[in-house]
Amino acid sequence: MTKQKIDKNYLDYIPVKNPDIEYETNEKGTITVFIRWEGFFNKIAQKFFHRPKVSSIDLDDYGSFVWGIIDDKKDIYTLSKELDQKFPNMEKSLSRLIKFLEILKDHHLIALLDGRDGIPLKEWLKSHTKVRLVARDRANAYAAAIFHSSGTLLPGGS
Numbered sequence: 001m002t003k004q005k006i007d008k009n010y011l012d013y014i015p016v017k018n019p020d021i022e023y024e025t026n027e028k029g030t031i032t033v034f035i036r037w038e039g040f041f042n043k044i045a046q047k048f049f050h051r052p053k054v055s056s057i058d059l060d061d062y063g064s065f066v067w068g069i070i071d072d073k074k075d076i077y078t079l080s081k082e083l084d085q086k087f088p089n090m091e092k093s094l095s096r097l098i099k100f101l102e103i104l105k106d107h108h109l110i111a112l113l114d115g116r117d118g119i120p121l122k123e124w125l126k127s128h129t130k131v132r133l134v135a136r137d138r139a140n141a142y143a144a145a146i147f148h149s150s151g152t153l154l155p156g157g158s
Contacts, residue, residue, distance in 0.1 A: 031068065
């Protein structure tokens with residue numbers, strides 16, 4: 001059996017913040033992300049090993065900038081152009097951006113939706129039931145995904 005080649009451009013993926021993740025921005029513009037440790041094993045670690053219930057992660061200047069421009073609409077290509085504009089002397093900016101987004105994804109801080117069709121968004125919305133408002137940028141496929149995923153979602157933008 002031959003393996004089917006998947007032809008996808010990583011730059012077309014759209015990062016979407018996890019709505020369950022809380023964060024704050026300080027007066028210098030540095031973003032702190034708070035991760036709540038829940039579940040059976042985390043409760044054991046909290047009780048016996050004195051692990052915190054919530055961890056705070058301070059992002060550096062680059063990370064804070066990228067987190068701030070993730071608006072659930074821009075693809076990775078657009079984010080990379082904005083990063084290059086803000087930090088013109090940054091070496092290997094695209095590979096650093098992709099690595100940073102992969103780390104965020106691996107820790108469930110963001111999801112990477114595949115392109116402009118509504119199928120990944122529809123599946124993502126089904127697994128994130130706390131979402132109540134979705135911003136979109138005139139993508140009809142997104143409007144359909146919002147409509148079909150739940151009757152309680154409100155589409156923002158048009």
